[in-house]
Amino acid sequence: MIEPERRGDERGFFARLFCEREFDEQGIEAGFVQVNNSLSARKGTLRGLHYQLPPASEVKLVRAVSGALYDVIVDIRDGSPTFGKWFAAELTSENRLMMYVPRGFAHAFLTLTDDVEVIYMVNAFYSPENERGIRYNDPAFGIDWPFAPTEISEKDNNWPDFNAAFHGTLQLRDLT
Numbered sequence: 001m002i003e004p005e006r007r008g009d010e011r012g013f014f015a016r017l018f019c020e021r022e023f024d025e026q027g028i029e030a031g032f033v034q035v036n037n038s039l040s041a042r043k044g045t046l047r048g049l050h051y052q053l054p055p056a057s058e059v060k061l062v063r064a065v066s067g068a069l070y071d072v073i074v075d076i077r078d079g080s081p082t083f084g085k086w087f088a089a090e091l092t093s094e095n096r097l098m099m100y101v102p103r104g105f106a107h108a109f110l111t112l113t114d115d116v117e118v119i120y121m122v123n124a125f126y127s128p129e130n131e132r133g134i135r136y137n138d139p140a141f142g143i144d145w146p147f148a149p150t151e152i153s154e155k156d157n158n159w160p161d162f163n164a165a166f167h168g169t170l171q172l173r174d175l176t
Helices: 020-025
Strands: 006-009 012-015 034-040 045-052 060-066 068-075 086-092 098-101 105-111 116-122 131-133
Touching: 034 045, 045 068, 060 068, 060 086, 060 105, 068 098, 068 116, 086 098, 098 105
Parallel strands: none
Antiparallel strands: 006 012, 034 116, 045 105, 045 131, 060 098, 060 116, 068 086, 068 105
16 A cells, blocks of 8 residues: 655645655556556446456556545465465545555455546556456455445456466566
């Protein structure tokens, strides 16, 4: 989780969302090449679990600019000490927190309110041939969603459970 440092006065505040130097000092990979924006009109919309295979695997930095979402990442890096583990947090326009999604993690979110707008930066270009997804409720991961999604695309609803044959083996050495 990344919490921007706010500097404010009677007019409001200023916060730096990204600084290459600060990320480098913390050993956080960035190199963003694309900024994406999505709007989910209804509470209960699920997007994900998505990721890309090498050489197009990507890092993301995600922030809600309106509404609230439950943001989830899952470590799918073979050989990682946290392989198969997931982490989640609420991102809201009020808390202004950002989720850092490392390379080799699958990512999804569930909207907690109507009209959720999300901005996220990525460090690799979209590569349809390297796109993969995992079913959001794959029992191997046991993600504790706050409630069942009510809106989900056919594509996201039909992703298979995780298996190396379809999803590829994301070796730690290939992701650095």
